[in-house]
Amino acid sequence: MDSTELVRVAKQGDDEAFFQLVSCHKEKLYRIALGYLKNEEDALEAVHEATCRAYTKLHKLRKPQFFGTWIVRILMNYCLNELRRRRRQTSIVHEPIGSGQVVDSSRIVIETAIDKLEPRYQQIIFLKYYEDYTIREIAEVLGRKDSTVKTWLYRALKGLRSHLRMEEEDR
Structure with a gap:
């Protein structure tokens, strides 16, 4: 089943189809979140939150062929909001990518x-x-x-x- 068909099935309430859709994009989503948030735990949280938001708003997706770009956009918006929230709470301290990793x-x-x-x-x-x-x-x-x-x-x-x-x- 191609992704367009998976989206249609997922919109009808098939959780397994939604899981397959997200599984196809999970590595890309994680890399994007890690690039923005520079922390593995925060990146995983962002992917989780984006996935939850996509699941609850799937009925609003108009063009099933754009599921990949749609969920990436949800993730990017979450990451940007998280960074803004952090800036308001504390001043930004640059952290190297990954804990314990030589950069x-x-x-x-x-x-x-x-x-x-x-x-x-x-x-x-x-x-x-x-x-x-x-x-x-x-x-x-x-x-x-x-x-x-x-x-x-x-x-x-x-x-x-x-x-x-x-x-x-x-x-």
């Missing part, structure tokens, strides 16, 4: 520069270079035109270069 110092510099970008530019960089999404796929996830995504990507890279130059001058 290359250049990667820390790049991630710090990405953190300084506007959230929409962070999304574009993350989806394009960490998740290997195409411009068209990013446009679908964000609900924007391809040309808008290209412009945002250009601006994001320009801002990233600027932040990296400033970092290098400070050394």
Whole structure:
């Protein structure tokens, strides 16, 4: 059964079909959540929450062929809201990806520069270079035109270069 048919069956109340749909996307969802939240436990919580939200709102999905981009968007919105909530509670302290994992110092510099970008530019960089999404796929996830995504990507890279130059001058 293809994913479009699984969505139709899941909309009719088949929990097993919904489970199969989510299982197809679970690794991608986890990687995205980990990229945003930088913590394994928080990433798992985000995937769980996004899955619950998708389950309760499945009846609102208009085009079954877009289930993958729809659930990714739900996850990204949850992650962004979680990051905003954290910022309100405490100041952000950059944590390396994964607990106990050795991280290359250049990667820390790049991630710090990405953190300084506007959230929409962070999304574009993350989806394009960490998740290997195409411009068209990013446009679908964000609900924007391809040309808008290209412009945002250009601006994001320009801002990233600027932040990296400033970092290098400070050394």
